[in-house]
Amino acid sequence: MTTIKGPGAAQSLDGSGLRIAIVHARWNTAIIDSLVSGAKKSLLAAGVTEENITVQTVPGSYELPIGVQRLYAASQVQASSSGEGISATDLLSSSTTDLKSTSQSTSPKKPFDAIIAIGVLIKGATMHFEYIADAVSHGLMRVQLDTGVPVIFGLLTVLTEEQGLERAGLGNSGMHNHGEDWGSAAVELGVKRRE
Numbered sequence: 001m002t003t004i005k006g007p008g009a010a011q012s013l014d015g016s017g018l019r020i021a022i023v024h025a026r027w028n029t030a031i032i033d034s035l036v037s038g039a040k041k042s043l044l045a046a047g048v049t050e051e052n053i054t055v056q057t058v059p060g061s062y063e064l065p066i067g068v069q070r071l072y073a074a075s076q077v078q079a080s081s082s083g084e085g086i087s088a089t090d091l092l093s094s095s096t097t098d099l100k101s102t103s104q105s106t107s108p109k110k111p112f113d114a115i116i117a118i119g120v121l122i123k124g125a126t127m128h129f130e131y132i133a134d135a136v137s138h139g140l141m142r143v144q145l146d147t148g149v150p151v152i153f154g155l156l157t158v159l160t161e162e163q164g165l166e167r168a169g170l171g172n173s174g175m176h177n178h179g180e181d182w183g184s185a186a187v188e189l190g191v192k193r194r195e
């Protein structure tokens with residue numbers, strides 16, 4: 001049975017001039033790591049350079065909205081200041097969330113063209129899942145509309161671990177890695193934002 005679900009193929013876009021960030025939670029890391037790899041794979045395939053991909057983390061999905069908002073604000077400060085000797089980590093060192101930059105760059109940079117927020121919420125025995133999912137969905141939407149920077153919604157809200165593994169391309173059903181879709185969406189929105 002051909003699946004009709006999933007994004008239609010976008011025309012191939014040139015992401016070579018884009019600066020993209022991935023902010024991911026540190027819960028359910030086996031699934032997270034695969035999703036992040038999938039997103040990076042699509043970014044690199046579209047021509048985004050390794051140097052222009054920043055990966056940072058927050059403790060859990062609930063911290064994604066503040067983590068994305070603060071990282072974007074830091075990239076704007078970085079772009080407006082001289083840039084020499086200022087790294088993204090320096091700018092975020094006063095951050096209230098546990099943001100750890102894996103790309104230490106001191107060269108002047110422009111603000112991010114798009115940010116991918118990745119988290120995995122797995123339903124437990126309580127209503128915690130519902131409250132976090134609702135808060136994070138609305139929070140990420142608000143950040144992107146307030147800032148104007150596209151925030152790709154990479155929050156998996158799954159009922160079982162297996163569902164999460166499947167959507168990270170780690171299951172037995174051959175389902176594709178949803179992270180790849182998010183990387184492609186970031187390139188498309190990043191390019192369109194500059195048109």
Ligand SMILES: O=c1[nH]c(NC[C@H](O)[C@H](O)[C@H](O)CO)c([N+](=O)[O-])c(=O)[nH]1
Nearest residue numbers: 025027059060061062063119120121122
């Ligand atoms: O990213 C997640 N955070 C989770 N909780 C932590 C939450 O995101 C915050 O980090 C925490 O509440 C502190 O603010 C999860 N569960 O509780 O199940 C989960 O499944 N995934």
